[in-house]
Amino acid sequence: MDLDFSDEQTLLRDTVRTLCADLIDGQQLRALERDERGYSTRVWHALRETGVTGVLVPELHGGVGLGLIDCAIVQEELGRCLAPVPHIPSCVLAARLMALAGSGAQQAEWLPAIASGERIVVTAWQEPGNSADIAAVALAARRDGERIVLDGVKTLVPFANSADAFVVIARLDGQLAALLVPATSAGLSFADLPNHADQKLMRLEFAGVAVDAGALFIASVLDAAWQRAMHETLIALAAESMGGAARMLEMATAYAKERVQFGQPIGAFQAIAHYLADAATEIEGVRWLVYQAAWAADTRRPFAQLALMAKLQAGAVYRRATVKGVQIHGGLGFSLDADPQLFYRRAKHQQLMYWDPAYLERQIAAGVFGA
Numbered sequence: 001m002d003l004d005f006s007d008e009q010t011l012l013r014d015t016v017r018t019l020c021a022d023l024i025d026g027q028q029l030r031a032l033e034r035d036e037r038g039y040s041t042r043v044w045h046a047l048r049e050t051g052v053t054g055v056l057v058p059e060l061h062g063g064v065g066l067g068l069i070d071c072a073i074v075q076e077e078l079g080r081c082l083a084p085v086p087h088i089p090s091c092v093l094a095a096r097l098m099a100l101a102g103s104g105a106q107q108a109e110w111l112p113a114i115a116s117g118e119r120i121v122v123t124a125w126q127e128p129g130n131s132a133d134i135a136a137v138a139l140a141a142r143r144d145g146e147r148i149v150l151d152g153v154k155t156l157v158p159f160a161n162s163a164d165a166f167v168v169i170a171r172l173d174g175q176l177a178a179l180l181v182p183a184t185s186a187g188l189s190f191a192d193l194p195n196h197a198d199q200k201l202m203r204l205e206f207a208g209v210a211v212d213a214g215a216l217f218i219a220s221v222l223d224a225a226w227q228r229a230m231h232e233t234l235i236a237l238a239a240e241s242m243g244g245a246a247r248m249l250e251m252a253t254a255y256a257k258e259r260v261q262f263g264q265p266i267g268a269f270q271a272i273a274h275y276l277a278d279a280a281t282e283i284e285g286v287r288w289l290v291y292q293a294a295w296a297a298d299t300r301r302p303f304a305q306l307a308l309m310a311k312l313q314a315g316a317v318y319r320r321a322t323v324k325g326v327q328i329h330g331g332l333g334f335s336l337d338a339d340p341q342l343f344y345r346r347a348k349h350q351q352l353m354y355w356d357p358a359y360l361e362r363q364i365a366a367g368v369f370g371a
Contacts, residue, residue, distance in 0.1 A: 003291045005073070013073045019046050020081035026339040032084050037162055038200025039084045044117060053091050054115030056232075058099060062112030068232055068294035072239035076290075079243025082346055084199070086120050086159040088240070093233045094121040094167050097178065100225035101217040106180055110165070120162055121180075124154040124204055125169040132359035134169055134176060134226060139206065141172035141179065146213055148172065148179060150206040156353070160190055160202035167217075168206075169226075178217035178226075185209045197349035231307040232297060233354065238290045238307075238314035241350045242283065245314075245321040248343045249279050252325040259330075266328070275324045282317045289313055305367045312360040315351035322347040 005013065023043050032040055047053050055071050057063020064070075071092065078087060095114045098106060098121070113119035130136045139152030150170055157166070166181045181188070187209040193201040217225075253276055256267030266272050293306035322344040326333035333340040351357060 016077040033198035048117035053117035057115035063115035067298035075239035076243035079240035096229040141170040234311040238310040
């Protein structure tokens with residue numbers, strides 16, 4: 001296993017890091033938390049211009065056709081700057097699900113637009129009372145002549161008000177189905193869901209939303225495609241959490257060097273130095289786990305268990321790093337005018353979104369026991 005970056009991957013990392021440093025800072029992040037759109041159009045446009053939005057889309061469909069290691073590199077850098085962009089929802093989960101299970105017509109129409117960042121497609125699969133297991137999806141789909149009608153609710157849908165379409169997981173004729181639903185469909189309504197991280201999350205209500213039968217994904221491969229796409233998404237999310245934790249460590253270390261108490265920098269005290277040492281050790285460990293999972297996926301080795309562990313561990317490390325980072329900053333760490341609290345709130349959000357720790361632990365345990 002060789003996890004050294006190639007020259008091209010190093011260039012990719014440096015490009016995204018420079019882009020983020022030039023275009024977004026803590027003040028802008030705080031302003032975006034109150035913005036109706038919820039994401040930075042400047043950063044999104046720059047990602048489009050550099051081709052980052054097409055990192056996982058095959059070249060056949062207008063993308064760059066790179067792998068999970070490259071995607072993890074991008075997400076680590078986006079996590080470092082808390083970039084509020086719909087990259088994971090659209091360019092990772094939705095794009096991969098469509099590439100694996102979408103019809104030829106859907107792929108031809110939508111994948112090039114996702115790759116270019118021109119269109120945003122978001123997967124709507126979570127429901128009230130069920131945030132993880134798609135086997136418990138209850139949103140009803142029924143056939144009405146040549147059309148399929150949807151009735152029900154989806155929740156925790158990111159960037160829904162900016163999406164051009166949704167990949168909706170529903171139950172049709174007793175079986176799981178995925179359908180591509182335009183955001184402008186009649187009978188589809190949106191409601192904001194306030195959250196601790198001030199991220200754009202919405203509740204979607206489907207009241208007789210009708211789509212053509214051509215909106216259906218390929219049913220025979222949907223389950224395998226969902227599992228593959230979600231495990232790849234877990235790696236991207238883990239990389240984003242890792243990047244945020246690394247940036248928090250940098251901020252806390254810099255503050256510990258400059259903040260003086262009792263005649264010396266607070267980093268000279270063991271209580272502070274040991275916190276930073278523990279965080280550095282944990283972050284380096286989770287970095288290897290994340291990139292090992294990405295490498296296994298890229299080389300067609302079994303990677304699902306690694307992806308689960310990477311998401312679980314990265315979320316926990318991010319939480320611990322931000323808790324200690326806020327404490328090291330003292331009163332400043334709790335101020336809404338300072339940056340540490342931005343990372344603290346995002347860490348909890350990252351840990352709970354998509355598959356939460358309890359579900360991840362159950363899945364990992366099932367793998368350990370061969371269930």
